[in-house]
Amino acid sequence: MVARVIPVDPFDLVVFGGTGDLAKRKILPGLYIRFLAGQMPEEARIIGAARSDLDDAGYRAIVAAAIDEFVPQAKRDAAVIERFLARIHYVAIDAVGEGGWKALAAHMRPGVVRAFYFSVAPSLFGDLAERLHAHKIADADSRIVVEKPFGRDLASARALNAVLAAHFDEKQIYRIDHYLGKETVQNLMAVRFANILFEPLWNAQYVDHVQITVAETVGVGGRGSYYDKSGAMRDMVQNHMMQLLCLIAMEPPYQFDPDAVRDEKLKVIRALEPVGPEDIVRGQYRARPADDGKAEPSYLEDVDNASSRTESYIALKVRVANWRWQGTPFYLRTGKKLRARTSEIAIVFKEAPHSIFGENESWKANVLAIRLQPNEGMNLSVMIKEPGPGGMRLTDVPLDMSFADALGEEGMDIPDAYERLIMDVIRGNQTLFMRGDEVEAAWAWTDPIIEGWDARGDRPKGYDPGSSGPEDALMLLHRDGRRWREIRG
Ligand code: NDP
Ligand code: BG6
Numbered sequence: 001m002v003a004r005v006i007p008v009d010p011f012d013l014v015v016f017g018g019t020g021d022l023a024k025r026k027i028l029p030g031l032y033i034r035f036l037a038g039q040m041p042e043e044a045r046i047i048g049a050a051r052s053d054l055d056d057a058g059y060r061a062i063v064a065a066a067i068d069e070f071v072p073q074a075k076r077d078a079a080v081i082e083r084f085l086a087r088i089h090y091v092a093i094d095a096v097g098e099g100g101w102k103a104l105a106a107h108m109r110p111g112v113v114r115a116f117y118f119s120v121a122p123s124l125f126g127d128l129a130e131r132l133h134a135h136k137i138a139d140a141d142s143r144i145v146v147e148k149p150f151g152r153d154l155a156s157a158r159a160l161n162a163v164l165a166a167h168f169d170e171k172q173i174y175r176i177d178h179y180l181g182k183e184t185v186q187n188l189m190a191v192r193f194a195n196i197l198f199e200p201l202w203n204a205q206y207v208d209h210v211q212i213t214v215a216e217t218v219g220v221g222g223r224g225s226y227y228d229k230s231g232a233m234r235d236m237v238q239n240h241m242m243q244l245l246c247l248i249a250m251e252p253p254y255q256f257d258p259d260a261v262r263d264e265k266l267k268v269i270r271a272l273e274p275v276g277p278e279d280i281v282r283g284q285y286r287a288r289p290a291d292d293g294k295a296e297p298s299y300l301e302d303v304d305n306a307s308s309r310t311e312s313y314i315a316l317k318v319r320v321a322n323w324r325w326q327g328t329p330f331y332l333r334t335g336k337k338l339r340a341r342t343s344e345i346a347i348v349f350k351e352a353p354h355s356i357f358g359e360n361e362s363w364k365a366n367v368l369a370i371r372l373q374p375n376e377g378m379n380l381s382v383m384i385k386e387p388g389p390g391g392m393r394l395t396d397v398p399l400d401m402s403f404a405d406a407l408g409e410e411g412m413d414i415p416d417a418y419e420r421l422i423m424d425v426i427r428g429n430q431t432l433f434m435r436g437d438e439v440e441a442a443w444a445w446t447d448p449i450i451e452g453w454d455a456r457g458d459r460p461k462g463y464d465p466g467s468s469g470p471e472d473a474l475m476l477l478h479r480d481g482r483r484w485r486e487i488r489g
Pocket of ligand 2: 148178216235343
């Protein structure tokens with residue numbers, strides 16, 4: 001099955017921070033792949049903007065190197081790269097100074113979509129918005145794309161929303177959460193709302209609990225100074241995992257429209273109960289000793305802060321206080337340096353109310369697992385009779401739908417989240433972007449949790465690299481008579 005490609009309208013996309021890490025790893029390679037796919041029209045232009053003193057040729061060399069490094073070889077076509085590079089320009093600009101703004105204004109073309117990607121440090125977002133407005137570079141139809149983190153608490157998120165709102169309408173602001181651009185995350189909505197099968201069961205009467213796991217094998221080395229001020233709660237839970245939780249827990253929107261979807265997500269966030277210390281486990285990875293393969297530094301060494309209490313792992317038991325989910329907890333966990341890289345949502349249904357087959361391990365079955373990465377797909381495990389003459393013995397088997405098997409190799413040519421999201425910006429579709437009130441509500445829930453452990457002076461528990469996290473996290477479920485699913489790549 002080949003994905004349909006509908007070209008977007010011609011555009012001028014200015015990438016502030018166009019020489020930075022995110023631009024090189026995700027934004028520019030993503031744009032090239034959309035160009036290769038025929039989705040980005042020949043009339044489109046990408047204008048890199050940063051302080052470095054470069055001309056178009058110098059910047060094109062940077063973009064070419066980024067394509068070389070971050071686009072898979074099978075997609076690197078010299079002739080297409082050359083045509084793509086001809087669409088690339090550069091303007092040297094300082095977000096906090098006056099240099100370059102007039103040149104940028106002169107560069108913009110009338111009659112095409114104007115989009116401005118803020119891929120710079122969050123402290124510069126306000127300056128960019130102000131100057132785009134002051135120099136009349138943005139028009140009423142222009143869009144700004146704002147990277148994460150969007151604030152570090154409710155007060156800073158509100159302040160940032162206010163600065164952006166002074167110059168742009170909410171309809172022009174695209175707050176990125178790249179998890180919303182992941183194919184399987186969107187599929188979650190398709191599965192829930194395009195099939196009748198699941199909806200009758202999608203509530204506390206039939207769902208015992210939900211597990212959301214985002215496990216990573218990488219540590220925080222290289223990003224230590226950012227990460228140590230953030231931690232897993234701010235870095236992953238407040239945004240990415242919150243979005244996943246919302247998509248599972250929300251009511252069906254009346255249509256697939258940006259505000260209809262975001263209204264429903266907002267209701268979920270507002271219904272989240274406060275989380276007490278007994279429902280939180282935080283962890284920090286230890287060093288990997290040399291006798292365990294290659295020695296690796298501990299979290300404290302990675303962030304160069306021996307007294308850090310920041311968590312590289314967190315597990316939480318979360319309750320959604322509404323009719324649908326009363327009594328069904330959502331267990332969330334995420335961490336660095338865990339056993340495998342895997343992101344998975346598991347809807348664990350209740351066991352049959354009465355077993356006519358005697359003792360069996362039916363807790364293993366009745367699980368709908370949605371794998372976000374790797375090996376995107378869905379798996380529904382059910383109990384069946386064990387084959388053979390051994391009587392009525394039961395076993396669990398997967399009804400497995402790997403997207404790769406179902407859709408074939410071409411169907412699996414899934415765009416990276418950034419590719420999808422940037423094209424949505426040009427199309428003017430905000431469905432997969434966070435609205436200002438949503439972000440504020442997420443911080444309003446997050447702040448007291450963080451303030452709580454700060455006030456108590458809680459220290460994260462140590463865990464070994466390559467493990468499933470701190471031992472205490474197991475207890476979070478054991479004490480409720482439940483168990484985590486295995487972290488498997
Ligand atoms: P980098 O530090 O790698 O890049 C920063 C960019 O901003 C450079 O192009 C730099 O170029 C430019 N810049 C710095 N100061 C100014 C200024 N005063 N005026 C204009 N341009 C300036 O950062 P990242 O690319 O890693 O991150 C960019 C944004 O994306 C951040 O908000 C980050 O939180 C977010 N993000 C990044 C991720 C990643 O994986 N890298 C993941 C998720 C979010 P120059 O020095 O030439 O001006
Ligand atoms: C980013 C976080 O937003 O998401 C990182 O800042 C994390 O710490 C990353 O590693 C995970 O994204 P993905 O797409 O690799 O699961």
